[in-house]
Amino acid sequence: MIRFRPPFSFSLFWPIAFSIAGYLLFRDRFPLTPYFDFVPQLDIRSFSSSLSAGFEYALLLIVLFALYWRVTQLVWIEKRPFSPHLLFGLTLVYGLILINTYPINATDIYRYVIRGRVKSVHQQNQFEMPPDAFPEDPFAKYAGEWSEETTPYGPVWEIVATAVTSISGDNFYLGLLLFKGVGLLSLMGVGYVLWHIHAKQPPERRKAYTLLWCWNPAILLTFVVNAHNDALMIFWLMVGVWFMRRNRLTLGFLFLVIAMLTKPIALLVLPFYFVANFRKLPDWSTRVRFTAVTLLSSLLLTWLAFLPFGSPVDLIFRLVRESSTSAGFSIVALLVLVNQTLQIAILPIRFLQLALVVYILFLLREFWRVVNGRSAPNAIQNSFTGYLLQAANFRLWYTTWLLPWSLIEQPITKKPSYRLKVVLWLLLTAQLSPLIFGHLRVYELDGDQLKAHLIAIPFTFGLPFLLAKIQRVNSAQFRITKDENRTRIFTD
Template sequence: MKFLSLNVRMSNGVARWGPFLALAVGGEFFYGLLAWAFPLPRLYARVPPVDFAKLTHYHLAAALGLLLAYVLLFGGLAWLMWSDRSPLDAAAIPWIWAGGGIFAVTLVFLYPIFAIDMLMYGVRTRLWLLYGANPFIVIPSHFPHDPWIGLMGEWKEISSGYSPLWEVLALIPGWLTEPAHFGWHVFGLKLISLAAYAASLFLVDRLLRAVWPEERAWRLLFFAWNPLVLLEWVGNGHNDSVMVAFLLLSVWLLVRGRDVMAHTALALATLVKVTPLFLWPLLWLWGVKQRSRWVDRLRYTVWVGGIFLGTAAVFALFLWPDPTRWQALHESDFAGRSPQALAILLGMALEIPHAFSRAQMVFRAVFLLGYAGVFVWALRAFPNARESRPITLVHAWLAVLVLLVALFASNWRPWYVSWLVALATLAAHPAWYKGVHTWAFTALTGDVFWTNIRWRFRAYFPPLVAHLIGVTWVFGVPLYVGWREKGARKA
């Protein structure tokens, strides 16, 4: 009887935890296969740099296999998080941590097959270290004799578009290793991304304990096992991981009642990438609304102003003597794979004069109107008393980031959605977390369309048609999912 009872318990356990284990094993198989097929130690020195499409010789089977893996991973996550039969509870949390850690460590050894930005981080800071070339002012092509300059590809003609703190962080691995050992410099950049992922996971978990303790398991899984986060942060080594870690630190400090220190964390995020600058006014408004006395609001504003001026001084120090060379100021000089690019191509097809500049003006005007709308909403929605659950601030930040990615950015990059994944973990409304989960899926699958599939149908997919298909898939499907969830919640 004891044997039969044990068999029943084991059968129930397998039936309950089978999907969780299947996703864990399947995820590690996928990430391990990528790291085995495209190892960083073997490929980092290839000049010119290569990507997934080139490494697989543009085989359709490779692209379809990648799409299938995305469908299974994102579909499995969605089932585990939101199915009524999901086994997720507090007992799963250590295993979620373990799975995320194993996935991330595996991806440290993956060559950045979907974007070469990490290699460019290394080359720019190498030139800074060896030749004193300010990465914000001096373009890499000024050093054609450097043995690694070929890794920049076509980007050797532009300066850094990032912020000072990131360039300093990216310099450290090169400073710790000898210049001849560029591979160790690249590996050090991977370790920075791994550390940022681990820090973000820790902060997400701490925030969930405070804000959503009853839903901690599935929300932690939402972030920790998200393929977009893992592949773009650790696999490709994007510095967005560091920026988001500081954003999460800012929210955690708010939960701890340290709203002035939260501005310091946001300043650090801005010193990695300039994107969080757009979030700063909303954080200031949150702090103002938390204070009832005008003298306290004034004192708080002075502190925030001091932090902002200090941040501006750091930028001025690194961008001197010619800030106009900073690439971040010229990102809108070209457009691609974005709603803005689609509008430009449509304007050109209709022979509208100055279609490029007119489309950009319209999109920026709509962005500013949307931003103003978010700010007005925040004036009403932010609490007028001390609040330890900054959910409305998170919603406002999410709205601004969506506007930035969809309207302000002229060039689409799939890793932009990783900014939203971390914050959507804390969102109260299903429209946010289900819409963002869908967007992460369409971002990765859309990238396969752009890089592996579109060129096969050049005769049928001229730029306008390709953008109509790609933009509708990447942006339209998540918008529909979010809108549907919003309507279902109201019903």
């Protein structure tokens, strides 16, 4: 007799139903349609203009994370039935709900549209011409503080932006929705690749690893609500990893190069995987051939990507200028503020330089460990973690770089590893940090940036390690108690 197996356990119904309700509430609280053309752009405090309203936002976010974690427990630990079609279908549902939400934590999407129009409408080069070079453009007013700056992204992204704005034309609202669609498709693409990367894992773990990416509220808010282009970068990285795990080493590495040409920060990944691939090859003749073919192909791909735009020199200078002229929402910013308050005779630039030197030494250490056989994904996760800790300007989307590497190197255990738990907590604390820098600073701290940083920096970067540690201790104690009870049953 064939038994009917439902596509999911009914114990999953309520967490999923409440998640849908939560995202609908989120969209209704921060609607895009009535406010997309406001100048200057809005943020969380524009919609939640009191400390109590900020607290309500925090509560909603925490509830969404709690529901997400509950579903993960049911699928992974309790092994409740859950169809992969439902997993991806609900990811699409969540995304479509959020696609018409205002980008409250990052309005870079506005610059995506404007810089895309530099090429699609004005037939100029985004790497040479900033938005303010076209004051007659009806959307020039949306460029904001970055109106004088050229693009900080790679040519692959600007090709995508040009294509999107060629479709949207003079419909700015449509342009925003299309970029959000790119973010949603990229997010789902990463989930699909993770699903295939974990093809040999037990079914419940395979579903859980994919769900941890696709349904994470921080991932959905960053890549659908804010439509940040890191989603496309991460997609190329994961495709590259998938090919390399199938021993298509050069092809996989070229996808890593495409990721770098989408967003330059992906350059961090390349040395680690080049060395890891080099080590996997059986003899020196194969290694020499791999090196020659991979390097020549990478240079050719880079040349082709920049061909419509010219030299990458302008991009390099743009990135150096941005990374060395200011500091905010970061550990470095806290040190600068303390230095200014105590009137210590240290130039702010010295803190940036010191952080950079320490980070370079850290990267060399991680690289050397990969040379000696350490896992490349672990080294990459450490390198991205080091980057967001030393960055002069911390941004919420930096935390999303860590999650895929945590998932592809998750050890085969019955529960998430300590490393993965730290990343998951960090994604939550980072999403809550604007409430400290915004609401708490304005409404309770009299606008004091130093006090806000003194609270927000330990909360954002320190609390995840503590909470993950507490989880691990509690889990160990629960396991001991469970074993003692089992022993007592057998001895009584």
